[in-house]
Amino acid sequence: MSxxxxxxxxxxAARQASLIREKxxxxxxxxxxxxxxxxxxxGRLRAxxxxxxxSALAEAERAQAEAATGAWRGPLHGxxxxxxxxxxxxxxxxxxxxxxxxxxxPSEDSTVVAKLRAAGGILMGKLNLxxxxxxxxxxxxxxxxxxxxxxxxxxxxxxxGSGIAAAAALCSLTLGEDTGGSVRSPASYxxxxxxxxxxGRVSRHGCFPAAWSMDQVGPLTRTVExxxxxxxxxxxxxxxxxxxxxxxxxxxxxxLAAGVKGLRIxxxxxxxxxxxxxxEVREGVREAARGLATLGARLEDISLPLIPHAGGVFxxxxxxxxxxxxxxxxxxxxxxxxxxxxxxxxxAGLIPAVPLHRAARARxxxxxxxxxxLGKFDLLLAPTSPHPAPAITFHTAPVTGKEEAARRFFGRRxxxxxxxxxxxxxISVPCGFTAAGLPIALQLMGRPFAESTVxxxxxxxxxxxxLVGRRPPLAAS
Amino acid sequence: MADLGPDDVLRLAASLSLPLNxxxxxxxxxxxxxxxxxxxxxxxxxxxxxELWPTRPDGYA
Numbered sequence: 001m002s003x004x005x006x007x008x009x010x011x012x013a014a015r016q017a018s019l020i021r022e023k024x025x026x027x028x029x030x031x032x033x034x035x036x037x038x039x040x041x042x043g044r045l046r047a048x049x050x051x052x053x054x055s056a057l058a059e060a061e062r063a064q065a066e067a068a069t070g071a072w073r074g075p076l077h078g079x080x081x082x083x084x085x086x087x088x089x090x091x092x093x094x095x096x097x098x099x100x101x102x103x104x105x106p107s108e109d110s111t112v113v114a115k116l117r118a119a120g121g122i123l124m125g126k127l128n129l130x131x132x133x134x135x136x137x138x139x140x141x142x143x144x145x146x147x148x149x150x151x152x153x154x155x156x157x158x159x160x161g162s163g164i165a166a167a168a169a170l171c172s173l174t175l176g177e178d179t180g181g182s183v184r185s186p187a188s189y190x191x192x193x194x195x196x197x198x199x200g201r202v203s204r205h206g207c208f209p210a211a212w213s214m215d216q217v218g219p220l221t222r223t224v225e226x227x228x229x230x231x232x233x234x235x236x237x238x239x240x241x242x243x244x245x246x247x248x249x250x251x252x253x254x255x256l257a258a259g260v261k262g263l264r265i266x267x268x269x270x271x272x273x274x275x276x277x278x279x280e281v282r283e284g285v286r287e288a289a290r291g292l293a294t295l296g297a298r299l300e301d302i303s304l305p306l307i308p309h310a311g312g313v314f315x316x317x318x319x320x321x322x323x324x325x326x327x328x329x330x331x332x333x334x335x336x337x338x339x340x341x342x343x344x345x346x347x348a349g350l351i352p353a354v355p356l357h358r359a360a361r362a363r364x365x366x367x368x369x370x371x372x373x374l375g376k377f378d379l380l381l382a383p384t385s386p387h388p389a390p391a392i393t394f395h396t397a398p399v400t401g402k403e404e405a406a407r408r409f410f411g412r413r414x415x416x417x418x419x420x421x422x423x424x425x426x427i428s429v430p431c432g433f434t435a436a437g438l439p440i441a442l443q444l445m446g447r448p449f450a451e452s453t454v455x456x457x458x459x460x461x462x463x464x465x466x467l468v469g470r471r472p473p474l475a476a477s
Numbered sequence: 478m479a480d481l482g483p484d485d486v487l488r489l490a491a492s493l494s495l496p497l498n499x500x501x502x503x504x505x506x507x508x509x510x511x512x513x514x515x516x517x518x519x520x521x522x523x524x525x526x527x528e529l530w531p532t533r534p535d536g537y538a
Contacts, residue, residue: 306522309515309518309519309522312511312512312515312516312518313515313516313519315512316512316515316516327493327495330495331493331494331495331496334495334496334497339501342501343501343504343505343508344508346490346495346497346501346505347505347508347509347512348512349493349495350486350489350490350493350505350509351509351512351513351516355512355513355516355517356516358516358519358520358524359516359519360529361519361524361525361527361529362519362522362524364527364528364529365522365523365524365526365527368527398504399504399507399508400507401507402480402507402508402510402511402514403511404507405507405508405510405511406511406514406515409508409511410511410515
């Protein structure tokens with residue numbers, strides 16, 4: 001049964017912000033609601049590494065006092081948010097999910113955290129992740145994160161806690177970081193909305209790097225509107241991150257009204273109909289494509305034959321970048337890494353230079369193929385993942401041979417890494433559920449800096465699908 | 478190309494001053510062989526046709 005407190009917790013951040021402005025709820029009420037939910041649910045879900053109870057309540061009281069006098073800080077005044085523990089927070093433990101950083105307390109906020117605070121947001125805490133945002137962690141040093149739709153299943157990664165906290169309504173909105181799918185994968189598995197922005201759209205200052213040439217910070221929320229709201233606040237040039245673009249930041253929420261009518265959308269056959277794609281996912285995504293056509297989009301199938309190479313190419317490039325960064329710690333503190341992370345990093349560190357250079361050239365080819373397709377179409381459509389959330393035990397089984405290693409580590413990554421390799425924006429939005437009750441998701445990729453189009457199409461689908469408001473059983477009262 | 482075994486991995490890792498145990502070496506050999514196979518398959522692509530231009534946030538047309 002739904003209670004008023006649950007209804008408030010599951011409401012979108014944009015809606016909650018309106019309620020605060022209208023003085024129908026208070027920031028203290030909202031923070032207290034989430035602290036209560038975290039207390040009841042997070043012992044099992046393990047979304048949080050650190051909960052900032054005292055500071056969140058103090059900030060809520062201050063926001064409430066300011067609201068009483070009409071002093072509004074910004075669009076998130078009094079809205080509780082939480083961020084992946086890969087993002088620096090001044091005076092607050094920031095572990096990147098690793099025991100190696102168990103005592104790391106930064107002196108400065110990351111740029112994205114500073115921007116959300118400046119907009120009036122209240123930091124509720126730091127969210128769990130796979131170690132160093134790399135994926136494949138076998139033993140989580142800060143607790144095993146669990147999927148709120150079925151706690152025996154994986155919540156996705158690397159932004160695991162961000163997906164859980166958004167889907168289970170443990171805060172109003174979250175931030176993750178996406179190198180090869182680390183925002184989109186947990187969004188897909190947990191039934192949330194997750195956006196990877198164009199490379200260069202959002203500052204990475206204060207974000208522990210996974211792979212510098214692909215890392216991007218992005219929102220995970222319960223609605224497309226909230227993702228648009230957050231992106232508008234965190235996007236833009238930052239002198240502290242020289243890779244950020246000076247392009248103007250559009251009003252992404254206003255852009256939602258454009259909808260999907262007249263957009264040309266290409267369905268990537270290698271991903272929708274590929275042998276790795278489970279039947280329920282294929283049917284759900286095809287059904288969503290038909291829904292978008294009903295809304296006025298023009299749908300066509302497209303073959304992008306380089307896409308199946310994307311997973312292996314991405315892993316070689318991402319992991320070798322990461323192995324370079326971790327070389328000193330791998331040599332001097334190897335036992336402090338999770339065994340899965342250590343093996344992943346060392347394997348990539350041993351790839352010879354010539355094959356690695358081949359991967360870099362293949363990346364350029366894949367990027368060229370994607371950008372050519374986006375020259376003819378406004379959006380590319382695919383499943384976010386070939387399957388729903390697997391059981392947690394899937395990841396802990398031993399690796400028994402090279403064929404199994406390729407299937408396990410490269411195959412599914414070919415679904416999310418094309419956007420990463422090309423540097424284009426991509427969103428994951430729920431498109432249904434399996435018979436077993438696990439979420440499945442649609443992915444839309446757009447042209448560089450065309451987040452407005454991506455969000456407008458995702459929003460139109462979300463409105464038509466009527467999936468907003470479904471609550472994970474574990475997170476319901 | 479012949480697959481690498483755990484002993485090969487231990488020697489390669491030692492050359493980079495990376496301490497490894499035997500259990501790690503066995504799985505790393507599987508992972509490394511998977512990488513080498515996947516990257517060898519790229520030889521069939523027209524890799525010389527493209528330039529390796531750097532990713533630039535404003536470099537898109």
